[in-house]
Amino acid sequence: MKQEIKNKIYDEERALYNIKDTIVENCSFSGPADGESVLKEGRNYEVKHSSFSLRYPMWHARNFSLVSSSMDELTRAPLWYCNNGKIEHCNITGVKCLRECSDIKITGCDISSPEFGWKCSDLSISDSSIDAVYFLFESKNIEIDNLKMTGKYSFQYISNMQITNSILDTKDAFWHGRDITVKNSIVKGEYLGWFSENLTFINCKIIGTQPLCYCKNLNLINCTMEGTDLAFEYSDVNADINGHIVSVKNPKSGTITADSIGEIIEEDAVMECSGVVKIREHSDLCA
Numbered sequence: 001m002k003q004e005i006k007n008k009i010y011d012e013e014r015a016l017y018n019i020k021d022t023i024v025e026n027c028s029f030s031g032p033a034d035g036e037s038v039l040k041e042g043r044n045y046e047v048k049h050s051s052f053s054l055r056y057p058m059w060h061a062r063n064f065s066l067v068s069s070s071m072d073e074l075t076r077a078p079l080w081y082c083n084n085g086k087i088e089h090c091n092i093t094g095v096k097c098l099r100e101c102s103d104i105k106i107t108g109c110d111i112s113s114p115e116f117g118w119k120c121s122d123l124s125i126s127d128s129s130i131d132a133v134y135f136l137f138e139s140k141n142i143e144i145d146n147l148k149m150t151g152k153y154s155f156q157y158i159s160n161m162q163i164t165n166s167i168l169d170t171k172d173a174f175w176h177g178r179d180i181t182v183k184n185s186i187v188k189g190e191y192l193g194w195f196s197e198n199l200t201f202i203n204c205k206i207i208g209t210q211p212l213c214y215c216k217n218l219n220l221i222n223c224t225m226e227g228t229d230l231a232f233e234y235s236d237v238n239a240d241i242n243g244h245i246v247s248v249k250n251p252k253s254g255t256i257t258a259d260s261i262g263e264i265i266e267e268d269a270v271m272e273c274s275g276v277v278k279i280r281e282h283s284d285l286c287a
Contacts, residue, residue, distance in 0.1 A: 002021045002022055002023050002044075002045075002046070003021065003022050003023070004022070004023045004025065005022060005023070005025070005027060006024075006025045006026055006027070007025075007026050007027065008027045008028075009027070009028045009029075009030070009031060010027065010028070010031070010035075010038055011029070011030055011031025011032060011033040011034065011035055011054065012035040012038075013033070013036055013038075014035065014036075014037050014038065014040055015029070015035060015038040015039075016038055016039050017038075017039075017040055017041060017042075018040070018042060018043070019042045019043070020043045020044055020045070021043075021044045021045070022042075022044075022045045022046075023045070023046045023048065024039075024045065024046065024047045024048070024050060025046075025047075025048045025049055025050065026048070026049045026050060027047075027050045027051075028050065028051050028053075029050070029051070029052045029054050029057055030051070030052070030053035030054060030074075034054065035054060036054060036055045036056045037055075037056045037057065037059060038052075038054055038057045039057050039058045039061065040056070040057075040058070040059045040060055041059070041060045041061075042058070042060075042062070042064060043062045043064075044062070044063045044064075045061075045063075045064050045065075046064070046065045046067070047064070047069055048067045048068060048069065049067075049068050049069060050069045050070075051069065051070045051071075051072070052069070052070065052071040052072065052078065052094075053071075053072050053074045053075060054074065054075065055074070055075065055076045055077065056076065056077050056080070057071070057075060057078050057079075058079045058082065059079070059080045059081055060080075060081045061079065061082040061083070061085060062082070062083050062084060063083075063084045063085070064082065064085045064086075065085065065086040065087075066085070066086070066087045066090055067086070067087075067089060067090070068088070068089045068090065069090050069091075070090065070091045070092070071090070071091075071092045071093065071094045071097070072093055072094065073093045073094060073095070074094070075092075075093075075094035076094055076095055076096065077094065077095065077096040077097070077099065078092065078094045078097050079097055079098050079099075080096075080098075080099040080100060080101070081099070081100050081101065082101040082102075082104065083101065083102050083103055084104075085101070085103070085104050085105070086104075086105045086107070087104065087105070087106045087107070087109060088105075088106075088107045088108055088109070089107070089109065090109045090110075091109070091110050091111075092109065092110075092111045092112070092113055093111075093112045093113065094113060095113055095114050095115065096113065096114065096115045096116075096118075097111065097113040097116050097117075098113075098117045098118075098120055098123075099115075099117075099118050099119060099120070100118070100119045101117075101120045101123075102121045102122050103121075103122045104120065104122070104123050104124070105123075105124040106123070106124065106125045106126070106128055107125075107126050107127055107128065108126075108128060109128045109129075109130075110128070110129050111129070111130045111131070111132070112130075112131040112132070113130075113131075113132055114133045114134075114151075115132065115134055115137070116130060116132035116135055117132070117135060117136040117139055118134070118136070118137045118138060118139070119137070119138050120136070120139040120140075121140050122140075122141045123136075123141070123142050123143070124142075124143045124144075125142070125143070125144045125145075125147055126144070126145045126146055126147070127145070127146045127147075128146075128148075129147070129148045129149075130147065130148075130149050130150075130151075131149075131150045131151050132149075132151045132154070133151050133152050133153060134151075134152075134153045134154070134156065135149060135151050135154035135155065135170070136154065136155055136158060137153075137156050137157060138156070138157040138158070139158055140158065140159040140160050140161075141159075141161075142158065142160070142161040142162070143161075143162050144161070144162065144163040144164070144166060145163075145164045145166070146164075146165045146166060147163070147166040147167075147168075148166070148167050149166065149167070149168045149169065149170065150169045150170070151169075151170060152170060152171045152172065153170070153171060153173075153175075154168065154171075154172075154173045154174075155170075155173050155174045155177055155180070156172070156173075156174070156175045156176060156177070157175070157177065158174065158177040158178070158180060159177065159178040159179055159180075160178070160179045160180075161177070161179070161180045161181075162180075162181050162183075163180075163182045163183070163185055164183045164184055165183075165184050165185060166182075166185045166186075167185065167186045167188075168185065168187045168188065168189070169188045169189065170187075170188070170189040171190050171208075172189070172190070172191050172192075172194070173187065173189050173192055173193065174192065174196050174199060175191075175193070175194050175195055175196065176195045176196065177193070177196045177197075177199060178196065178198055179197070179198045180196065180198070180199050180200070181200045181201075181202065182199075182200070182201050182202070182204055183201075183203055183204070184202070184204070185201075185204050185205075186204070186205045186207070187204060187205070187206050187207070188207040188208055189207075190208045190210065191208075191209070191211070191213075192206065192208060192211035192212055193211060193212045193213075193215055193218070194212075194213050194214050194215070195215070196212075196215050196216070196218065197215070197216040197217060199212075199215060199217075199218050199219070200218075200219040200220075200221070201219070201220045201221070201223050202221045202222065202223070203221070203222050203223065204220075204223045204224075205223070205224045205225075205226065206223060206224070206225045206226070206228060207225075207226045207227055208228065209227060209228070209229055209230065210229065210230045210231070210233075211225075211228050211231050211232075212231055212232050212235055212237065213230075213231075213232065213233040213234055213235055214233070214234050214235060215232075215235040215236065215237060216236050217236055218232075218236060218237040218238070218254075219237070219238050219239070220237070220238075220239035220240060220241060221240055222240060222242065223239070223240070223241055224241065224242050224243045225241055225243065225244070225245050225246075225258075227246060228245055228246055229246035229247045229262075230247055230248075230249045230265070231245055231246075231247065231248050231249070232248055232250075232251040232256060232275070233249045233251070234250060234251075234252045234269075234270075234271060234273070235251055235252055235254075235275075236252050236253045236254055237251055237252075237253075237254040237255075237256060237275065238254045238255055238256075239254075239255070239258075240257050241256070241257065241258035242258075242259060243258065243260070244258065244259060244260045244261070245258045245260075245262070246261075246262045246263070247261070247263040247264070247265055248261055248263075248264050248265065248277050249265040249266075250265065250266060250267075250268075250269045250273045250275075251273060251275025251276075251277065252272075252273050252274070252275055253273075253274055254275050254276070255275070255276045255277075255278065256275065256276070256277045256278065257278045257279075257280055258278075258279065258280060259279070259280050260279060261277065261279060264277050
């Protein structure tokens with residue numbers, strides 16, 4: 001049976017260090033002592049309806065949950081080196097949240113954290129809003145559903161990721177990413193997906209200049225594009241686009257099919273380019 005800690009205020013260094021089998025509820029971690037690492041090295045614990053305003057509060061946590069709680073901008077690097085945790089219905093604004101963590105499930109959260117989720121593995125993110133620079137840098141084994149994401153340079157050096165039903169407003173996303181599938185989503189941003197491998201978009205809307213260049217095994221299935229000029233340069237690509245592409249430039253290999261293309265550019269290539277670009281033929285049926 002878990003012990004309970006309720007309605008307390010802690011501000012000293014390592015206030016609840018190495019707690020085990022504990023429920024922490026309606027507590028505040030803040031105050032003049034400005035102590036760090038208040039819940040460091042905890043095991044099998046739950047934090048509910050609590051607030052944090054101290055640095056490094058939950059490092060090396062194992063088998064934990066953080067529910068209906070807040071971590072403000074003073075909560076620098078709040079969760080590092082954690083394993084097997086749940087973060088549900090929380091508001092987090094501390095910089096560098098989630099570093100080198102694994103087996104973490106995030107649900108119903110509102111997060112604004114530069115450098116969020118670096119070098120993590122086996123993450124699940126759903127029904128959340130996240131603003132972050134270099135979001136999920138060098139992470140792997142990621143599942144995302146119903147995420148509203150804003151921020152530059154997201155998903156770089158990612159491997160093995162599935163994204164569904166999401167809105168991604170970003171720049172330079174998916175650079176050097178591998179084995180990524182995005183479904184039923186909107187992806188907005190400049191220079192999308194350069195140098196990626198095994199990147200697939202299904203039923204997606206892609207917005208922004210110079211997308212999807214230098215890609216290997218790039219696939220777009222039943223997608224639309226908006227403002228996408230100079231697309232697919234030096235990529236190995238198979239793309240089925242509903243609607244218009246502003247311009248396509250020097251695809252390395254594969255086939256690109258669209259309803260209309262403003263310009264097909266075949267010039268100044270630095271490598272052999274044999275990609276085929278097709279305008280879809282439409283037949284009018286008459287009664």
